[in-house]
Amino acid sequence: MAQRYSREELQRLRNKVLVNDVIVHILDMPSKVRDGYLRFLCPLCSEFLTACNPRTNLARCFRCERNFNPIDLVMVVKGLNFREAVEFLQDMEQRLGR
DSSP states (O other): OOOOOOHHHHHHHHHTSOHHHIIIIISOOOEEEETTEEEEOOTTTOOOOEEEETTTTEEEETTTTEEEOHHHHHHHHHTOOHHHHHHHHHHHHHHHTO
């Protein structure tokens, strides 16, 4: 039987787990701050034409024209399915005491 997550839990992971923290501290992706924005190496096209928006908690690659929320990033970088990515983020939160 498939694991189901509450709407509130998924919303919390997408909006409260900071995408900047996922990129820098959890996934340890190549990144740098330039022009006041966190830039990261896109896991799809390997370009630095990216930025993170703290207001929307989304990361964007302007070359791929793709937005990533924290769950999306974990799925792509770690090669996990949705359920595995959610469990990974929940586990990382517990380990980091958040």
